[in-house]
Amino acid sequence: MSERTERWSRATVYPDMWADPGDDPRHRDESSPDGELATLLDFLTGYRLTLRMKCEGLDPEQLARRSVPPSTMSLLGLLRHLAEVERDWRNWITTDGDPLPRLYGARDSDFLGAVPEQAVVDAAYADLEREQAAADAALAAYADLGERVGKDAIAVRELMVHRIEEYARHCGHADLLRECVDGRVGQ
Template sequence: MQRMSDQPERWTQATVYTDMWADPDADPRNNEDSPDGELATLQDFLANYRMTLRMKCEGLDPEQLARRSVPPSTMSLLGLLRHLAEVERDWRNWLGDGEPLPKLYGAKDADFHGAAAEQAVVDAAYADLEREQAATDAALAEHEDLGRRVGKDGIAVRELMVHRVEEYARHCGHADLLRECVDGRVGQ
């Protein structure tokens, strides 16, 4: 556990706005083209939050990625990667009427509990997240009508899309704080 005197100094790579992650010209999330339409807007926001999560994890070793926040929390950046892979898989369960897909990591909170500081666990988490995101994106691409109700609970595709954006946005806020605790880097 870090003592207050062991906390890293706050820093950023940005020089224009020092509370930002990167300068506007160097930030890959900056896109001057505003998407047209509701679906494209939701997909754009989701893509930016997904990229933000990856950016918050860049340059960290397995120990740093697996570092827990504050006790008794089990949250870590690696745990967030695993959690979001699990959530992406679960969203596909909302689309169908059949048996739910099995959990990737096991029982409740196993995504966070199993976030061990090992390169193989880190590599698997990134691969799992990428695979699950692609599978959910593909499943949702079959439902362009945002008002269409799907699955056994009859959820609107729009609600599922908004929930995806909300889930990533919330966890990107966690990632901001986790990254700052790890090495002091600040920014949106």
């Protein structure tokens, strides 16, 4: 990589931020959530928004760019991967019937199929939104975070924390991927 992309941010108040605090949609309400479930959902929502922010303003080629060779990871691949993961979480909860099939086919197809086409981008966003809503609805049926669900008897709390961890880890990847694409930086 002989050419270096110049780092930049839209933020004017704090130059290491993605956006100025007044423009950041993640924490419009300054108060802290009440209770464990509300806190977990607040963190999950924040990381979901962060991932979308890291992808905003990019065209299909930029979203599909594999910025850190030889990795197959791209921002578009992350969107597809997290849609697949949301579906997997629903499969963990379910005890009856066959598991839902994989969205994108064979292992790693979420990343390998992340090609620079607008239809693929649109489908990835739609898949992610649909799978997030379905996983949220499935988990909303359990008010007790200590309740054990699915064939492996996983505590709802553990599943919620795992979801947050998955998004947080991939938001870190998205930070680096976005910086490689156009130099934009920030939390």
